[in-house]
Amino acid sequence: xxxxxxxxxxxxxxxxxxxxxxxxxxxxxxxxxxxxxxxxxxxxxxxxxxxxxxxxxxxxxxxxxxxxxxxxxxxxxxxxxxxxxxxxxxxxxxxxxxxxxxxxxxxxxxxxxxxxxxxxxxxxxxxxxxxxxxxxxxxxxxxxxxxxxxxxxxxxxxxxxxxxxxxxxxxxxxxxxxxxxxxxxxxxxxxxxxxxxxxxxxxxxxxxxxxxxxxxxxxxxxxxxxxxxxxxxxxxxxxxxxxxxxxxxxxxxxxxxxxxxxxxxxxxxxxxxxxxxxxxxx
Amino acid sequence: xxxxxxxxxxxxxxxxxxxxxxxxxxxxxxxxxxxxxxxxxxxxxxxxxxxxxxxxxxxxxxxxxxxxxxxxxxxxxxxxxxxxxxxxxxxxxxxxxxxxxxxxxxxxxxxxxxxxxxxxxxxxxxxxxxx
Numbered sequence: 474x475x476x477x478x479x480x481x482x483x484x485x486x487x488x489x490x491x492x493x494x495x496x497x498x499x500x501x502x503x504x505x506x507x508x509x510x511x512x513x514x515x516x517x518x519x520x521x522x523x524x525x526x527x528x529x530x531x532x533x534x535x536x537x538x539x540x541x542x543x544x545x546x547x548x549x550x551x552x553x554x555x556x557x558x559x560x561x562x563x564x565x566x567x568x569x570x571x572x573x574x575x576x577x578x579x580x581x582x583x584x585x586x587x588x589x590x591x592x593x594x595x596x597x598x599x600x601x602x603x604x605x606x607x608x609x610x611x612x613x614x615x616x617x618x619x620x621x622x623x624x625x626x627x628x629x630x631x632x633x634x635x636x637x638x639x640x641x642x643x644x645x646x647x648x649x650x651x652x653x654x655x656x657x658x659x660x661x662x663x664x665x666x667x668x669x670x671x672x673x674x675x676x677x678x679x680x681x682x683x684x685x686x687x688x689x690x691x692x693x694x695x696x697x698x699x700x701x702x703x704x705x706x707x708x709x710x711x712x713x714x715x716x717x718x719x720x721x722x723x724x725x726x727x728x729x730x731x732x733x734x735x736x737x738x739x740x741x742x743x744x745x746x747x748x749x750x751x752x753x754x755x
Numbered sequence: 756x757x758x759x760x761x762x763x764x765x766x767x768x769x770x771x772x773x774x775x776x777x778x779x780x781x782x783x784x785x786x787x788x789x790x791x792x793x794x795x796x797x798x799x800x801x802x803x804x805x806x807x808x809x810x811x812x813x814x815x816x817x818x819x820x821x822x823x824x825x826x827x828x829x830x831x832x833x834x835x836x837x838x839x840x841x842x843x844x845x846x847x848x849x850x851x852x853x854x855x856x857x858x859x860x861x862x863x864x865x866x867x868x869x870x871x872x873x874x875x876x877x878x879x880x881x882x883x884x885x886x
Contacts, residue, residue: 645839677759684839709762716763 480564488569514553530580540630545569550634571637590649594657599668611728613665626659635691648684651691655701658708667725768828775821809876818869
């Protein structure tokens with residue numbers, strides 16, 4: 474295993490852009506002392522505190538969960554909070570906004586096209602039994618095998634790194650992109666969902682998975698280990714089988730009634746009362 | 756919906772090409788092993804062997820099916836590449852129309868050629884074919 478070089482100083486070269494000013498996008502350089510465990514986000518915070526208060530970016534959770542701090546770091550889309558300086562193997566850190574999106578300011582990309590495509594694919598459970606969906610009388614049953622069909626795709630945090638890495642999305646704005654398509658498949662593969670026909674209105678058209686060249690970059694850069702490229706290929710298969718009338722449209726998982734005859738073990742308190750008025754108690 | 760249909764046919768055409776191109780390779784390059792396709796002495800493209808295959812209805816049909824599959828697969832792929840250059844909606848329609856008309860014209864010509872070869876070959880006496 475190669476030894477990690479610990480730098481004493483880190484040079485941040487940051488792409489700056491102020492749309493209301495006259496300056497063209499340009500690079501600015503900042504030098505910081507390295508501190509143990511320093512991430513790219515730590516460095517940006519330090520720069521904002523000490524050198525450039527106007528530096529703009531998005532971040533929130535600082536633990537790779539919220540998906541806000543996707544940036545183009547040393548030539549690869551990554552989460553700033555999840556990227557240690559030492560893992561870059563250099564003390565020169567190039568930080569730019571995610572490519573394939575317009576830039577709002579500095580390191581803030583305009584992610585609205587991605588979310589518009591996401592919304593168009595109905596990224597939520599769609600069921601015929603609307604009453605059951607909104608006023609559930611029990612839990613929807615799924616086997617562990619059924620959960621595995623969509624589980625990894627549900628780890629997506631919508632950071633946009635896959636969209637920034639996608640060579641097709643870079644040149645073809647009509648393509649929905651790996652995140653929306655991956656999430657479309659995430660719900661199509663969920664046995665609690667019955668919305669395939671609704672999503673097909675979008676998927677079977679020009680914006681669908683057909684544009685994917687299977688470069689696989691989306692899966693390579695995903696900070697959560699999701700495999701959107703696989704989701705897209707599975708979606709293609711689903712749509713081909715659907716065209717050939719070979720796709721089994723199973724009924725959405727039924728709601729299981731409340732267990733009867735079960736006895737609460739001693740020492741386990743009752744569940745607290747529902748906080749939403751009118752919601753049925755379980 | 757249209758893209759779903761065309762993509763499915765694209766995949767099906769690819770599978771057809773794979774099978775028939777495999778058959779073509781067997782006939783042309785494994786002629787020593789598979790003499791059944793080339794009953795006369797010499798290379799598979801010797802006149803006698805060509806006429807012998809052209810006499811077969813099976814070969815006429817496979818030529819036409821392979822032609823249709825290759826044309827559709829190739830032209831749909833070319834259309835996809837061109838569409839990724841983001842032409843306008845009008846240009847997209849024009850390109851699609853050109854591919855459909857051009858593809859159909861080539862298919863009709865190729866199918867006629869296969870049919871005419873078959874008609875010609877079956878009129879050839881076996882002895883003449885062997886010359």
